[in-house]
Amino acid sequence: MQHLQVSVPAEHTDEVLGVLRESPGLSCLAVLRGASERPAGDVVLADAARESVDGIVDALRQLDVDSYGTISITNVDTSVSAAAEQAELDAPGEGQDAVIWEQVVRTADDQSRLSWTFLGFLTIASLIASIGIVLDSAVLVIGAMVLGPEFGPIAALCVAAVHGRHHIARRAASSFGIGFSVAIAVTTMLALISRWLGWINDDMLTAQRPATGFITEPDKWSFIVAFVAGIAGVLALTSSKSGGLVGVFISVTTVPAAGNLALAIALGNGGEIGRSLTQLGINVAALLLAGTLTLVVQKLVWRHVPRARPRSQRRTIRS
Numbered sequence: 001m002q003h004l005q006v007s008v009p010a011e012h013t014d015e016v017l018g019v020l021r022e023s024p025g026l027s028c029l030a031v032l033r034g035a036s037e038r039p040a041g042d043v044v045l046a047d048a049a050r051e052s053v054d055g056i057v058d059a060l061r062q063l064d065v066d067s068y069g070t071i072s073i074t075n076v077d078t079s080v081s082a083a084a085e086q087a088e089l090d091a092p093g094e095g096q097d098a099v100i101w102e103q104v105v106r107t108a109d110d111q112s113r114l115s116w117t118f119l120g121f122l123t124i125a126s127l128i129a130s131i132g133i134v135l136d137s138a139v140l141v142i143g144a145m146v147l148g149p150e151f152g153p154i155a156a157l158c159v160a161a162v163h164g165r166h167h168i169a170r171r172a173a174s175s176f177g178i179g180f181s182v183a184i185a186v187t188t189m190l191a192l193i194s195r196w197l198g199w200i201n202d203d204m205l206t207a208q209r210p211a212t213g214f215i216t217e218p219d220k221w222s223f224i225v226a227f228v229a230g231i232a233g234v235l236a237l238t239s240s241k242s243g244g245l246v247g248v249f250i251s252v253t254t255v256p257a258a259g260n261l262a263l264a265i266a267l268g269n270g271g272e273i274g275r276s277l278t279q280l281g282i283n284v285a286a287l288l289l290a291g292t293l294t295l296v297v298q299k300l301v302w303r304h305v306p307r308a309r310p311r312s313q314r315r316t317i318r319s
Contacts, residue, residue: 001027001076001084002053002100006060008069009041010034016044016069019059025052025091027083039069047076047084049091051098061102073103099238099302101163107237108159111152112172119182121149122255126183129259130191134204138211141256148255150176154230154284155237158291162299184262191266202267205260215256216275218282226252226283230290238298254283 006016013031020029025048032043048056053073060071125148132140153176160169194200229252257279264272 001047001079001087002050003074003076004044004046004048004053004056005072005074006044006046006065006069007036007039007041008044008065009039011041012063012065012068013042013044015063016060016065019056019063020044020046020048023048023052023056023059025049025087027079027081027087041069047079047087049088050100051091052087054098054100054102057100057102073100099298104238105159105163105165105168108156108172109165109168112156112160112168112175114171114175114178118149118152118175118179121147122179123183123186125149125255126187126259126262127190129256130187130263133209133212133215133256133260133263134200136209136211141212141215144255144259145253150179150254151233151252151287153179154287155233155291157288158234158295159237161292162295180258184258184265187259187262188265191263195266200263200267202269205263205267205269205272212256215253215260216272216279218275218279222253222279222282223286226286227290230287231294233287234291234294234298238295252283252287253279254287257283 004020008016010033013033017029017031020026027047027049028045030045032045034041035043057071057073060066065071125144128140128147129144132138132144153172156168156172157176160166160172191200257276261273261276261280264270264276
């Protein structure tokens with residue numbers, strides 16, 4: 001179940017109520033008259049099956065509710081009522097498979113923004129990856145892969161491409177580029193200091209590394225793994241289940257490649273620089289391609305799946 005809160009001026013409340021009352025999959029509906037201070041007016045509360053929400057949001061946006069009011073959607077972890085069970089039965093499809101596209105776009109918009117937190121996590125992940133490479137520690141490399149937040153901007157680029165949100169694409173590309181530039185620069189600087197102290201040398205990169213050598217051995221499997229992980233990541237983004245993102249993080253060697261690139265720059269190893277850039281490029285390209293294609297397929301599939309639309313909207317579409 002999803003909880004919707006709509007705040008609108010009082011003269012538009014009846015329009016909102018009309019949409020919600022005609023929507024299948026609705027379990028409860030309440031109106032708080034005069035409860036909204038900004039915008040001045042009423043607050044409408046409703047619980048609906050996840051399958052119904054995309055159609056409801058579409059109908060409300062056709063009324064320009066997002067222009068003169070606000071629409072918020074939150075997940076209901078537990079709803080104990082016969083009405084909620086009936087609502088889920090009335091709504092077509094399966095809730096876990098339903099896509100709330102506006103929610104996906106807003107999530108992508110949020111993940112496309114450059115922040116100190118994003119820079120911090122990406123830089124720390126790159127540092128841990130570089131240490132893992134020096135020590136040939138698979139545990140440290142995997143930890144860096146889990147910590148890295150780089151899939152957020154990549155997913156945002158995919159969503160922006162499919163939905164034509166150019167401002168999100170520009171912001172995501174900028175966040176990704178700046179984020180990796182900062183992470184690699186900081187890691188390179190610390191690697192230079194370590195080299196000056198005698199803690200690391202070029203032999204550490206060229207030596208046999210059974211546990212971490214895969215990072216700079218790009219091949220067809222690098223592309224295949226990143227491609228499949230990109231599909232899983234986007235499915236986790238668009239569904240009600242987000243646990244799959246962890247699997248994406250530990251499948252793709254984007255952050256480890258950045259850490260190895262920083263080490264190679266500090267140690268002046270041209271061959272490792274080239275291999276690291278190749279691995280990084282393959283991963284990013286595969287993730288972008290897989291994510292975009294997955295979103296396109298989902299949109300095509302869901303276009304032919306009956307959606308829970310308000311009855312008045314269905315009549316408009318038929319006419």
